[in-house]
Amino acid sequence: MADGYDPDFLTVQVPLPASALDAHELTYPHFSVLLDVRRRLAAVTAVNIDGALLRDLPRSGDWRLDPRVPQSDQTGPEVYARNDLDRGHLVRRRDPGWGENAADAMTATFFYPNAAPQAAGFNQSKELWLGLEDHVLGYAETTDQRISVFTAPVLGDDDPPYRGIRIPLRFWKVAAWVGPNGLATAGFVLDQRELVDTRDGLLAAPPLGAFRTFQVPVADIAAMTGVDLCILSDADVLSTPAARDEGWRMLQTPAEVVLSRSV
Numbered sequence: 478m479a480d481g482y483d484p485d486f487l488t489v490q491v492p493l494p495a496s497a498l499d500a501h502e503l504t505y506p507h508f509s510v511l512l513d514v515r516r517r518l519a520a521v522t523a524v525n526i527d528g529a530l531l532r533d534l535p536r537s538g539d540w541r542l543d544p545r546v547p548q549s550d551q552t553g554p555e556v557y558a559r560n561d562l563d564r565g566h567l568v569r570r571r572d573p574g575w576g577e578n579a580a581d582a583m584t585a586t587f588f589y590p591n592a593a594p595q596a597a598g599f600n601q602s603k604e605l606w607l608g609l610e611d612h613v614l615g616y617a618e619t620t621d622q623r624i625s626v627f628t629a630p631v632l633g634d635d636d637p638p639y640r641g642i643r644i645p646l647r648f649w650k651v652a653a654w655v656g657p658n659g660l661a662t663a664g665f666v667l668d669q670r671e672l673v674d675t676r677d678g679l680l681a682a683p684p685l686g687a688f689r690t691f692q693v694p695v696a697d698i699a700a701m702t703g704v705d706l707c708i709l710s711d712a713d714v715l716s717t718p719a720a721r722d723e724g725w726r727m728l729q730t731p732a733e734v735v736l737s738r739s740v
Contacts, residue, residue, distance in 0.1 A: 480504065480506060480507070481502075481504025481505065481507075481508065481509040482504070482507070482508055482509035482523035482524065482525060482625070483507075483525050486525040486623060486625055487621075487623060487624075487625060487653065487654070487655050487660070488621070488655050489655055489659060489660040491625055491653055491660070491708060491709070492708070493509060493511075493521070493523050494511075494521050494523065494627055494704050494705050494706055494709070495704070495705040496511050496513065496520035496521050496702075496703065496704050496705075498513045498515065498516075498520045498632070498703065499513065499514055499515055500512060500513050500514070500520045500521070501514055501546055501550070503543060503545060503546070503588075503590055505573070505582065505585035505586075505588070505591075506573055506578045506581050506582035506585055507524060507525050507526075507572075507573035507575070507576075507578075507582050508522060508523060508524035508525070508568045508572070508573045508582070508585075508586075508591075509522070509523050510522050510567070510568075510588075510590045510591055511629075512546060512550065512551070512590045513632060514546075514550040516632045516642065516643065517549075517550055517551055517552045517642055518552055518593050518629075518630055518632065518642070518645065519567055519590055519591065519593065519629045519630070520629055520632060520702070520704065521627060521629050521704055522567040522568050522591060522627065522628050522629055523625065523626070523627050524568045524572045524573050524625065524626050524628075525573070525623070525625050526572045526573070526575070526610060526614065526623065526624050526625070526626060527575045527576065527622070527623050528575075528614040528617065528618070528622035528623065528624070529621075529622045529623075530575035530576050530579075531571065531574060531575045531579075532574055532575060532579040532580075533571075534574060534579060534580055534583060536570065536583075537580070537583065537584060538570070538583065538584040538585075538586065538587035539587060540554065540564055540587050540588075540589060540592065541587060541588060541589065542588070542589050543588045543589065543590050546590070551589045551590055552589060552592065552593070552594070552642050553589050554589075555640065556594060556639070556640050556641075556642055557594065561596065561597040562594045562595065562596070562597060562644075563594070563595045563596070563597045564589075564592040564594075564595075565592060565593050565594065565595030565648075566586055566591060566592065567591050567592065567593055567628045567629060567630075567648075568586050568591050568626075568628065569586070569607070569610065570583050570586045570587075571583065572586075572610060572626065573585070573586065593629075593630045593645055593648070594639075594642075594644050594645065595648075595669060596669050596672035596673055596688070602667075602687060602688040602689055602690045602728075602729075603667070603688040603690075605690050605728055605729070605730065605731065606648075606650075606665070606667045606688065606690045608731065609650060609652065609665055609731075609734070610624065610626055610652065612731045612734060612736075613626075613652040613654060613663065613736065616654075616736045617654040617655075617656070619657075620654065620655055620656060620657075621655065623654065623655075624652055624653060624654040625652075625653045625654075626650065626651070626652050626653070627650065627651045627653075627706075627709070628648065628649065628650045628651075629648070629649060629702070629704075630645030630647070630648050630649075631645060631646070631647040631648065631649055631666070631701055631702055632645065632702070633645070633646060633647065633701075637673065644673050645669075646668065646669060646670040646673060647666055647667065647668050647669070647670070647701075648666065648667040648669075649664065649665065649666050649667075649698045649701075649702060650664070650665045650666075650667075651663070651664045651665075651695055651698060651706065651709050652665075653709060653712070656737070658738075659712070660708070660712040661712050661714055661736070661737070661738075662695055662709045662710075662712045662713050662714065663692060663695075663713070663714050663715070663734065663735065663736060664692065664693050664694060664695035664697070664698050664709075664713065664715070665690060665691065665692055665693065665728075666690070666691045666693050666698070666725070667688060667689070667690050667691075668688070668689040668690075668691070669688055671687055671688075671689075672687070672688065689727060690727070690728045691725045691726060691727050691728060692715065692725070692726045692728055692733075692734055692735060693715070693725045693726070694710075694713055694715045694716070695709050695710040695713040695715070695716075696710045696713070696716075697725075714735050714736060714737055714738050715735060716738070717738055
């Protein structure tokens with residue numbers, strides 16, 4: 478369908494992370510999806526973002542199944558019907574939308590392998606999660622204004638069953654860019670467990686629930702997902718002893734995101 482994620486996009490090679498799960502690689506313009514056929518959701522997505530060439534195009538595209546894999550391996554429209562679940566873009570619509578094939582890339586983000594069930598509605602924490610790529614791009618403006626971003630649900634054994642799948646309770650994201658001292662990365666987790674209730678086969682949102690966004694060590698993401706993030710873990714801005722001692726950092730605003738190492 479297209480070129481897919483480019484491991485040589487940054488000035489430092491960053492391979493597509495490998496999943497220990499049974500995953501099928503699907504390529505699209507400027508991004509790739511490793512689809513876990515057992516869970517019918519992505520184990521890894523990887524996108525190259527060229528901030529200098531991003532195009533502001535009208536929203537277009539309808540959600541559809543990818544014909545390259547069996548329908549039974551994808552989480553399709555039946556999971557999202559008549560409930561409070563959003564088809565959450567893993568690779569955001571605008572992120573691969575740069576260069577000459579920007580329109581095709583944006584449209585390709587509407588294939589179901591790039592979606593995962595997320596609780597409907599927005600609050601400050603989910604807005605923060607959706608804007609993390611923009612925040613990192615802004616920080617990277619002093620270099621080549623390019624980042625690569627890896628995102629997926631945490632496919633946990635405790636995810637609640639619903640309509641033949643399991644609803645992910647957490648999502649992870651790792652952003653990678655090249656700074657003055659070489660490759661740098663930052664890892665994040667979105668927790669929606671307070672917003673998902675599938676008891677009795679129904680889906681309900683607790684009225685006081687909220688999304689929670691954390692900046693976390695990339696090594697923790699690798700440990701909880703089984704995804705090989707070695708080179709990304711080594712470049713983590715939270716890899717200093719002081720940052721490791723602090724543990725997971727709950728975020729309220731972009732200003733709280735750490736994007737450089739401190740001793």
